[in-house]
Structure formats: C-alpha cells, structure tokens
Amino acid sequence: MATAASTSAAAVLASRFLRRSPRLLRRLALSSRAPPAALSARPSSFHCPAPLGPQQLGHRARMGHSTAAAAAPALGLTKPNAVEPPQITFSAKDVEFSEWKGDILAVAVTEKDLSKDSASIFENAVLKKLDNQLGGLLSEVAAEEDFTGKAGQSVVLRLPGQGFKRVGLIGLGQNAPSTAAASRGLGESVASVAKAAQASSAAIVLASPSGIQEEFKLTAAAAIASGTVLGLYEDSRYKSESKKVHLKQVDLIGLGFGPEVDQKLKYANDLSSGVIFGRELVNSPANVLTPAVLAEEASKIASTYSDVFTATVLDVEKCKELKMGSYLAVAAASANPPHFIHLCYKPAGGNVKRKLAIVGKGLTFDSGGYNIKTGPGCSIELMKFDMGGSAAVFGAAKALGQIKPPGVEVHFIVAACENMISGTGMRPGDIVTASNGKTIEVNNTDAEGRLTLADALVYACNQGVEKIVDLATLTGACVVALGPSIAGIFTPSDELAKEISAASEVSGEKFWRLPLEESYWESMKSGVADMVNTGGRQGGSITAALFLKQFVDEKVQWMHIDMAGPVWNDKKRAATGFGVSTLVEWVLKNSS
Numbered sequence: 001m002a003t004a005a006s007t008s009a010a011a012v013l014a015s016r017f018l019r020r021s022p023r024l025l026r027r028l029a030l031s032s033r034a035p036p037a038a039l040s041a042r043p044s045s046f047h048c049p050a051p052l053g054p055q056q057l058g059h060r061a062r063m064g065h066s067t068a069a070a071a072a073p074a075l076g077l078t079k080p081n082a083v084e085p086p087q088i089t090f091s092a093k094d095v096e097f098s099e100w101k102g103d104i105l106a107v108a109v110t111e112k113d114l115s116k117d118s119a120s121i122f123e124n125a126v127l128k129k130l131d132n133q134l135g136g137l138l139s140e141v142a143a144e145e146d147f148t149g150k151a152g153q154s155v156v157l158r159l160p161g162q163g164f165k166r167v168g169l170i171g172l173g174q175n176a177p178s179t180a181a182a183s184r185g186l187g188e189s190v191a192s193v194a195k196a197a198q199a200s201s202a203a204i205v206l207a208s209p210s211g212i213q214e215e216f217k218l219t220a221a222a223a224i225a226s227g228t229v230l231g232l233y234e235d236s237r238y239k240s241e242s243k244k245v246h247l248k249q250v251d252l253i254g255l256g257f258g259p260e261v262d263q264k265l266k267y268a269n270d271l272s273s274g275v276i277f278g279r280e281l282v283n284s285p286a287n288v289l290t291p292a293v294l295a296e297e298a299s300k301i302a303s304t305y306s307d308v309f310t311a312t313v314l315d316v317e318k319c320k321e322l323k324m325g326s327y328l329a330v331a332a333a334s335a336n337p338p339h340f341i342h343l344c345y346k347p348a349g350g351n352v353k354r355k356l357a358i359v360g361k362g363l364t365f366d367s368g369g370y371n372i373k374t375g376p377g378c379s380i381e382l383m384k385f386d387m388g389g390s391a392a393v394f395g396a397a398k399a400l401g402q403i404k405p406p407g408v409e410v411h412f413i414v415a416a417c418e419n420m421i422s423g424t425g426m427r428p429g430d431i432v433t434a435s436n437g438k439t440i441e442v443n444n445t446d447a448e449g450r451l452t453l454a455d456a457l458v459y460a461c462n463q464g465v466e467k468i469v470d471l472a473t474l475t476g477a478c479v480v481a482l483g484p485s486i487a488g489i490f491t492p493s494d495e496l497a498k499e500i501s502a503a504s505e506v507s508g509e510k511f512w513r514l515p516l517e518e519s520y521w522e523s524m525k526s527g528v529a530d531m532v533n534t535g536g537r538q539g540g541s542i543t544a545a546l547f548l549k550q551f552v553d554e555k556v557q558w559m560h561i562d563m564a565g566p567v568w569n570d571k572k573r574a575a576t577g578f579g580v581s582t583l584v585e586w587v588l589k590n591s592s
C-alpha cells in the first residue's frame with residue numbers, strides 16, 4: 001500500500017525560467033557595451049524591483065537571451081536554446097516492490113547480495129522473490145552478463161507481461177552506500193539505465209535495505225534523488241538538437257516514508273536545480289556569458305525569490321568610487337565592461353543570528369592578459385570556466401532562494417570581468433591600488449583572479465559579516481597538487497575548516513586542507529609596492545591564498561577554496577556544478 005505523499009519537483013526545477021525585470025533589462029542594455037559616459041548618466045547601483053505582475057508569469061527568459069536581444073547580439077550569433085530542465089517527482093513509498101508498476105524497477109545490489117545457496121538459489125530475500133517471480137530469469141541474466149554487483153556495473157532485462165516493463169540490477173560494490181558520494185553514485189547509475197530505457201517512471205529498491213544505517217537513510221534518500229536528477233541532466237542548450245529527458249516519476253522504496261523524507265526530497269530537488277544552474281553558467285561560452293549577462297542572471301535569481309533577496313550591481317563608475325583599482329585593472333582591456341554583483345539573502349521575519357558572505361571568482365574569460373596563456377596544457381580554450389567560483393555562489397543562491405533557511409543573512413559577492421588584451425589593458429609591471437589602500441605590483445597579468453578577489457573580499461568585510469568563504473578557479477598549481485576532483489582549502493580558522501568538512505560529508509564533494517605557510521610570503525614581496533601578485537612556481541596555491549589574506553579583516557573568519565580542478569569534468573567535457581552542494585549545506589548549518 002502506498003502511504004507517502006509525493007514531493008513535487010516540478011515547481012522547483014521549472015523556476016529556472018525566470019521572470020525578468022524591464023528596468024533591469026533597460027539598465028543592462030545600456031551598460032552592456034556602452035561607454036562609461038553613458039553609464040555615469042544613470043544611477044550607478046540599483047536594488048531589485050518588486051516581483052512582476054501575473055502578465056509576466058510564464059514569460060521565458062534563458063541565459064544569454066534577454067541581454068543579447070536587448071543589447072548587441074552575442075558574438076557569433078549564438079543563442080542558447082530554451083531546453084526544459086528535468087522535472088522529476090520523487091516519492092518515498094512503503095510498497096511491496098514486486099507489486100510496483102512502471103517502466104523500470106532498479107534493484108541496487110551488493111556483491112554479497114548475489115551469493116547463492118547450495119541449490120543455486122539467491123540467499124537474498126529480495127532477489128530470491130524477484131527471481132522466483134521471473135521464473136529464474138534474473139539468475140540467468142546475472143550469470144550470462146557476468147554481473148557480480150561491482151560498483152558501476154548494471155544489467156537491464158526487458159520483461160513482457162509484468163507490472164514493470166524492465167528490471168535493472170545496479171551494482172553497489174561490497175557495501176550498501178554509507179556516504180553521500182556513494183548514494184549520489186547510485187542515483188547516477190539509475191539515471192543512466194533509465195535514460196537508456198527511455199523510462200518515464202522508475203522505482204529504486206535496495207536488495208539489502210538493512211545495509212543502510214537508520215540514521216543515514218534520510219541523507220541517502222536525498223543524495224540518491226539528487227544523483228538521479230544530476231545524472232539525467234545533459235546541457236544541450238547549445239546543440240541544434242536537444243535531448244529530451246523522459247523520466248518524470250521516481251519511487252524510493254525501503255528508505256522510509258512520511259513528511260521528514262518528503263522534506264528531504266524537496267531539498268534534494270531545490271539543491272539540484274542550483275547545481276544545474278551553476279553548471280549552465282559554467283558551460284555557457286564567454287561570447288554569450290559576458291559579465292553583464294552574469295549580472296543579469298544573478299539579478300533574475302533576486303527577482304524570482306524577491307521575498308528573500310535583493311540585488312545590487314555596481315558599474316565601473318561606482319567601482320571607481322569605491323576605489324577598486326585592483327579589480328578594475330583586470331577588467332581594463334575588455335570591451336565587455338565589468339559588473340560587480342552583490343545579492344543579499346535575508347530570511348522572512350528578519351531574525352538574523354549569523355551573517356555570512358560567499359565570494360566567487362567571476363572571470364567570464366581568462367586569456368592571461370599580456371602574460372597570455374600559450375603552449376600545450378595551458379587550457380586557454382577552457383577559460384570560460386574561470387567563473388566557476390561565481391557559478392557556485394549563484395547556484396547556491398538559487399537553491400537557498402527556494403529552501404529559505406531562517407536566522408541567517410548571506411551576502412553573495414562576485415566581481416565579474418574578463419581578462420583580455422588591448423591597448424587599455426594592464427601591463428606586467430603596473431602597480432595597482434586595491435580598495436583597502438594596499439598597492440600591488442602586477443608581475444604577472446595571468447594571476448588576475450586574486451586581483452579581482454582582493455576588492456571583492458574588502459567589500460565583503462565591509463558588509464559586517466562574521467564568516468567569509470571564497471571560491472575560485474585560482475591556480476593550476478592546485479590541480480597539480482590535488483588532481484582534478486579535489487578542491488584545496490585554506491583557512492586560519494580550525495572552526496571554519498570543521499564546518500566545511502562537515503558540510504562536505506553531506507554533499508559528497510571533496511576538499512583537502514592545505515597550509516597557509518606564512519614564511520612563503522617572502523616570495524610575494526615587491527621592491528616598489530606593498531606586494532607582487534605572483535611568487536613563482538613553488539607553492540603557487542599557497543602564495544595565492546596568502547595574497548588573498550592581505551585583503552581580509554583579521555576579525556572575520558575566512559576560508560579560501562581553490563576549485564581549479566573540480567570545476568570541470570574532462571571526461572564529460574562539461575561543468576560539474578562543484579561547490580553548490582557544500583555551500584548550501586554550510587549555510588543551513590549556520591541557520592537556526
């Protein structure tokens with residue numbers, strides 16, 4: 001008997017089609033390619049307008065569309081297609097799996113679950129019953145396809161005349177999932193068999209549900225759900241033929257049921273929509289996703305969730321007033337003007353116990369500048385991903401706009417710009433002055449991220465926050481040190497390190513703490529300015545973090561996350577959405 005109510009994901013994921021503000025569009029149309037003079041004639045910052053009327057509901061705006069249409073068309077005439085994101089309803093149910101009806105019944109099995117007794121019959125109760133129901137077919141196919149339950153293995157059977165059209169065996173390896181990462185992996189495997197079968201409904205059942213600890217079931221259910229959504233999602237906005245997602249309904253059997261699980265499943269959907277948004281921002285090329293478009297996307301989050309968000313976007317003139325010389329120097333070569341973006345989350349009711357800031361590197365493209373990226377392995381063609389930190393920031397903002405945690409105020413801050421080459425650009429050797437008055441000799445224009453973050457961190461400290469986390473695709477050295485899937489973290493605060501490590505256990509994202517070795521500051525000294533911006537090849541991620549520390553108030557707890565490796569999945573040739581899940585968890589842990 002089905003007892004649990006379903007959790008609708010549709011509303012959550014559909015919210016990606018955001019309403020847009022005419023005032024904002026007018027403003028961005030002006031600022032997108034207009035010279036500073038035109039900008040200075042206008043107010044140089046704005047707050048998000050009130051929610052739009054019903055006539056605008058359902059009006060679809062896709063990333064890149066509106067600004068490109070309102071201002072100059074994107075270089076190369078590219079417009080992303082409006083592709084529907086996956087809209088899946090997850091339901092936690094207490095039903096007899098053998099009576100479930102639908103397209104594919106996915107049975108997650110460990111290697112042990114496959115063991116048989118002396119009569120060659122499965123010892124596991126679920127497999128035994130299923131095999132019996134299928135007249136031994138399950139046993140046969142497992143043997144024929146050499147399915148041993150190893151993680152990543154799967155086998156699917158088409159079954160005429162059953163309540164479910166297909167049964168799939170999904171290998172879990174030696175044990176049932178005991179971490180968020182493993183649970184997410186199970187969801188991804190289910191997504192891939194459901195995709196191959198073009199299933200519109202699926203059920204997930206564990207052959208040994210008792211293998212999952214009672215207190216881990218909620219986390220497991222949420223991680224399986226988000227793994228399924230994220231596994232199904234393929235960004236085809238820039239392909240002339242987009243792929244359709246068929247899956248609409250997923251039933252989770254044996255992981256409990258009731259309001260608590262339902263709430264977790266809603267959380268998984270809110271989170272997934274944030275991760276998908278983050279991925280889309282990173283996948284968007286630099287000719288489409290300019291700093292102006294990034295600002296517009298951020299502002300759309302604020303207007304969609306206007307009960308909790310306000311947006312402020314600062315143009316060049318306003319940034320000059322705030323003396324952001326370090327950030328503006330990076331932006332100086334580009335025809336696409338910089339946009340300093342600040343979203344503020346305040347919970348309804350206004351009772352705030354904690355104030356946080358999340359700062360993201362937002363280089364919509366990093367050519368290296370005069371120290372241009374050349375040579376094999378420099379990955380210049382991938383440098384659209386250099387706004388991955390900002391994508392994590394806004395992905396988290398989108399998720400939190402839906403989750404609406406109480407008791408916490410969060411500032412989302414991105415100094416967005418492009419690192420290009422032109423006669424107006426900064427030269428190697430130039431001395432720039434940041435908004436805290438410190439001077440920097442730019443000995444390498446390719447170490448631009450830290451220059452933009454310097455002013456963003458000063459701005460964040462001025463918001464009166466207790467804790468700041470910054471995320472940046474900051475150094476190739478961090479990829480050398482930790483490889484492609486682990487982010488480096490740097491913080492003087494053991495407390496903050498613990499908080500992020502606890503959040504990462506729930507998110508399944510990987511981090512490793514590296515030292516802020518003060519003695520390495522020696523290499524960052526300049527003969528003519530307060531510091532240089534690069535200190536040579538050795539310990540390159542550490543000296544970058546030490547540089548950022550110069551711009552953080554000592555009273556504020558601060559952490560720097562170098563996500564240059566995990567921002568991108570080389571195999572899938574696509575963005576990962578890294579950072580979103582951990583940030584959301586961290587904010588929730590700071591809420592009341």
Ligand code: BES
Pocket residue numbers: 366368378379386444446447448449473474475476477479534535536540564565
């Ligand atoms: N965006 C890059 C870092 C990067 C490199 C991320 C490769 C992902 C893959 C950053 O702006 C950069 O260019 N850093 C330099 C610093 C150096 C000049 C000290 C680097 O890592 O080479």
Ligand code: MN
Pocket residue numbers: 366368445446447448449
């Ligand atoms: Mn660079």
Ligand code: ZN
Pocket residue numbers: 363366386446448449473474
């Ligand atoms: Zn960069």
